[in-house]
Amino acid sequence: MTAAPRRLARATLGSRARLRWVHQLLGGALLMPFYLLANTVLALFVPGTSIFMSPSIGWQFATFALALPPAAVTGLYPLARPLMGGAVRALCGVPKEELDPRPSRSWAARVRTAAWYVLHLLTGGIVSGMSLATPPAALYLLVLPLLGDHGRAHDTGWVAFFRGPGLALAPAAGLGLLALVVATSWAAGSLLARCAPVLLGPTPADRLAEAERHAMRLALRNRLARELHDSVGHALSAVSLQASAARRVLDSDPEFARQALAAIEETTREAVGELDTVLGLLREDGPASSAPAPTLAGLDGLLRRTRAAGGEVDCAAPRDLEKIPPVVSREAYRIVQEGLSNALRHAGRVPVRLRITLDDEDLEVTLENPVRPAAAPRRPGGGRGLTGIAERARLLRGSAASGERDGVWRLSVRLPLRGDAR
Structure with a gap:
């Protein structure tokens, strides 16, 4: 393996990337109570819906968007900044010198902390959802050519694309899905690590x-x-x-x-x-x-x-x-x-x-x-x-x-x- 692929593999699959992936899973877990609350509210006001069944992908995205505002409100709590900063130092690899370990004392600091919390939950929800849904689909595509008639019996929806000559593309598509999850996790982790000092670090007033x-x-x-x-x-x-x-x-x-x-x-x-x-x-x-x-x-x-x-x-x-x-x-x-x-x-x-x-x-x-x-x-x-x-x-x-x-x-x-x- 040459130097460039080795650096790419280290950046996307190394220990830092894995810790950042865990940090995003934590964001997805923190999002779940707000997601369930938003789902319940939508089910109460939208006729013909149930809190136990999501009608469509659009419904799920609407619920996801509705869950973020109440999460932002909890980020205004003064002690949220040191708690989030501790997770960022441990999992994102951001030096402690770039973060403010004290509780938020001003509204400017609270708003920036809330913005960080929303960003963490947003990226964490996306990466967590992809981490749960994509690996089974990728595994199915990898073994689809080996299933024969059993695999063609399930040729419905997006799987129907791989009928006939397209069946040979199924393993490559499975590997592509896994690479997409890795790339998304790496990009989201890098974004959070770059934004952490800006949103969780001292404000200009704090520095002064x-x-x-x-x-x-x-x-x-x-x-x-x-x-x-x-x-x-x-x-x-x-x-x-x-x-x-x-x-x-x-x-x-x-x-x-x-x-x-x-x-x-x-x-x-x-x-x-x-x-x-x-x-x-x-x-x-x-x-x-x-x-x-x-x-x-x-x-x-x-x-x-x-x-x-x-x-x-x-x-x-x-x-x-x-x-x-x-x-x-x-x-x-x-x-x-x-x-x-x-x-x-x-x-x-x-x-x-x-x-x-x-x-x-x-x-x-x-x-x-x-x-x-x-x-x-x-x-x-x-x-x-x-x-x-x-x-x-x-x-x-x-x-x-x-x-x-x-x-x-x-x-x-x-x-x-x-x-x-x-």
């Missing part, structure tokens, strides 16, 4: 909603990463420096060591509170922490803890920091916190110049510190602080710039006071 939910989850993850990096990261850096300073002067300057230990206690207390606030964003089964996020109103405490860690900070800020909008004030606090933490971590005990200016439109934060020639080695896994600062500024429609010039590292951030957060 899922994209929005993904964007919200990503934004929340980025927010949590920034908060943890700026709050807990800063606290750990400050505690490390404070403990190091206390250890060096423990014998020579006990008073400074006590101040450093007190600063460690205060820093860790603040860090635990901020950590609880951040983790509150993750709790879905309980209330979030009521501890407010720090703002520029707590700038003095931040400067005190930084100085206790060995930093020299020269700060110039307006007195009315409490009047800054809360969102802007929170983000500005985190930016100052991260800037001071970077200075301590990378430059060491160098003087830091902090300037906060405020006008009717913008809040500007500027931090400057000299760069030591032998700066501390870069911490593995670090480098996200400046990225977080830029993200915070961008979310408030502001800007951030940083860089070294003439031996001085400068961080400059502008935050609009009336800019809506994105």
